[in-house]
Amino acid sequence: MKTLGRLLGAWLLAMLFASPGAFAQTGPRTLILYDAPPNTAYTKLGFGYAIMLRNLLGHFDSKVDMVPVQNYTAGQLSGYDATFYLGSYYDNPVPAAFMADAASSSKTIVWFKYNLWQFAWDPTYGFQSRYGFNLTALRGLNAAPTSSNTTPGFFDTITYKSLPFVKYYAYDSSTGAVNADPDVGLTAITDATKAQNLVSMSNPKTGEQAPYVVRSGNFWYVADLPFSYIGPRDRYLVLTDILHDMLGVNHAESHKAMVRLEDVGALVSVTAMKSLTDYLYQLRIPFSIATIPYYKDPLGVYNSGVPMQVPMSQATNLKRALNYALVRGGEIVMHGYTHQYSNVRNRYTAVSGDDYEFWDIVNNQPVAEDSTSWALGRYRAGLLELNLNGYRPTAWETPHYQGSALASKASTQVFPKTYQRVVYYTADKPNLTAAVEKDFAVGQIFPYPIQTDYYGQKVLPESLGNIEYDIHLIDPTSSYNYTWQDILTNAQYVKTVRDGYASFFFHPFWLEPQVGTPGLADFKSLISGISNLGFTWTVPSQLP
Template sequence: MATANLAGHFGTVTAKPVSQYTAGMVDQYTATYYIGSTYYGGSIPDAVPAAFYQDVVATTRPVTWLADNIWSLANATGVAQFQNKYGWDPTASYFEANGSVGTVTQVTYRDQALTRKVPAGQDGGVLRPAVMSGPGYPAVTQLATARDTSTGTDFPWAVRSGNLTYVGEIPFAYVSESDRIIAFQDLLFDSLAPATAERHRAMMRLEDISPNSDPAQLRAIADYLAAEQIPYGINVIPVYTDPKGTHNNGRPQTVTLVQRPQLVATLKYMLQHGAVLMNHGYTHQYGNTANPYNGVTGDDFEFYRAHVDASDNVVYDGPVTGDSALWAQTRVTLGLAQFALAGLPVPRLWTTPHYAASATDYKVFAQNYTARLERSLYFSGTLGGSTADPNRFIGQFFPYVVKDVYGTKVLPENIGNYEPEAYNNHPARLPADLIASA
């Protein structure tokens, strides 16, 4: 799913288990990506069809291979033939530090040092390609370099020879804003759109604006950004609620946009001076319960349940009670009505509160908005068309616009937000950190 989402930047994506491969399929597509997530070898029988191995070495179209079973391709092709065609030998390769794991902490790509922070005991390692030397072997291009901190040595993290690109791991686990996933995200252009002109652009938004926000502060920000000619998004929550009076001396409080005409006037002023209106939930919290903090708008999840464990980690618990397409659509409809009552335009962009919702909810958002600007959750079962498993998912963020597996355009949020204080085992994130990630 993660690779399919990224490839959705370039066009229509077809994703299948490799067991469903039939002869000639690689030549029906611009490029092929094989995700070696299941190890085959020893007592584990190989489930890859022989036709796939044959077509990979025969095609002239780009093929990218991630992680496991590249040695099976060499064995199926003939090791000598593989060496002569590609210039390296997967059967003589090994995972870094002779099998020990958790030692690769840096990947360098295009002179940028990227982090790799996989916890010890959770790391499957990175394959160290055995590149051939001597006359007659084709050149192997080293696309990115891994640093083995246990020995202080470098080795190829990604290589290319001919039309075959190999990446020594599946780089979607334990990612961050400065992670080696950036290298893989960029490499997709080589096989899917190599003529793309390089551009470096930024998107900015102001988050958690609600009827409780300070109009004077927002107007000052608007004037500054207009003076700098910087367009931006404004994430507006149409209803502010504090059901337990956490910030109101113990008295419950709920405020709508209509009840704050000065704020509404400020929002209209912002829209006239470079802002784009975005919807950020209905109340950005869930009922009268702590989810996970205090039930206050902007603090809590709205479309997903969560709690804080004894180690101060936020733990995702699954969809909210009563989650359904009707429930999610009702929240959206109520929120849009509040914008209309306040005389504001209909927002066409959506950001999910705290970046968490069920697969059902995401499909509802897709029916109501042109695009989402956010990070998202993607659930097991989605690619195969079966019911999404609410307890098995991957979180993902993008460096460019994609069309994801929910069929929705997603605008990127990959730099993170300013956070001056550490919380829930997340360190403070200061302006210098944002700039470094950019």
């Protein structure tokens, strides 16, 4: 069974070997400057954040260049409509050439988190008189956490469109480790005719409030870097919405919803699939089916120790379920070729639907065979399985949302659309354990379609997650609850994004009697709740 905790997710046979047409980018030209201090453990982290911002800019058809801030040259920003500086490394030197250009430019400049003091506190640039606000302090945790005060608090709540977006915080009292990104730049507006506090943040433990997003004409300051510890109710969503204003690309208010039935393979319950299909068809709600073309259980984990494999031609249950759904509003998303890797446990059982296919999750590295040609071979084999049985997928979804960089890039040669969350890496062959200048993997959720991401993919969003139940007595890996109410709350948050999608997936196995969960009732409640929020249902084939 695939759980949320494991996730960080029509063309002809002749098109199996065709490449989709190039995508013409017509939006604003943007420059991303990022910190890359040499010879540190975090040299490449700024690049990871730059990739995430670059992906969001792909929603706006933007042509993006990413440059380490130390490589900035005088006058460079004049060639762009907007320049973003990601201050991710404390006191990383900011080139004087960039600050001088920023101080005199009429182009949009957006500065995130650290190192504003180098600009704002240097009298050379006349920051306060020009922009009407100033940086007053850098704040983190109110105090160091202790066993008696595990949550000392910080500026963790960003209020936007009447909702509280609370930053992630976790403290391990046994090790003293804090998992959070509490640092923020505190600013004060000194001339309200020049500067505006567009979004506020608060420190609930102290009662303090301060600006989170400040704008002064063409210059914007965001008090932190909203790419760390992101989630479906995180301040990251605030940025995804306000980017429209930063770029001057004001997409119309529009809210679409998508639902995907997940991990549908050879052993799927036809009864469960029919129940879900009938309900959605009754409401005329289109839906997707994440289909695994070739089922494998090479260790016989679910077949009394006897290895088992079921090609599409022999997958009677799967074809019955698909045929019933496809004439009632369903469409296929190809979800891996086998949704497992080789004959080894990668990480769980080696069985289709359980394991990773395009990433060695046990060793956290690409699989041994990783290459463009290897990935293309699996994509094309899966498409062939579907096509020979009369099926045409409308999009691709990477198993467990994690594949290698080369596999993700290769997908663009076969699939015009993907429908997923994505993990990105700071190198095609990442070294994630190096002591110095190690690579980073960054997982990203999208609230809206990305026309072209860092790997060249068109990404349709899955933004809400999925219903989970604690059934650890049946499946030890499924040991927590994530309710339909949780996901509905996520939908309320994504609606703060002016063109945000409420997109979730659901496993049909939650309807199976032996599991003993109220799967169908909860599914219906969630569909009804999202509809009542005013979202309009769609599927990949209906999106450009």
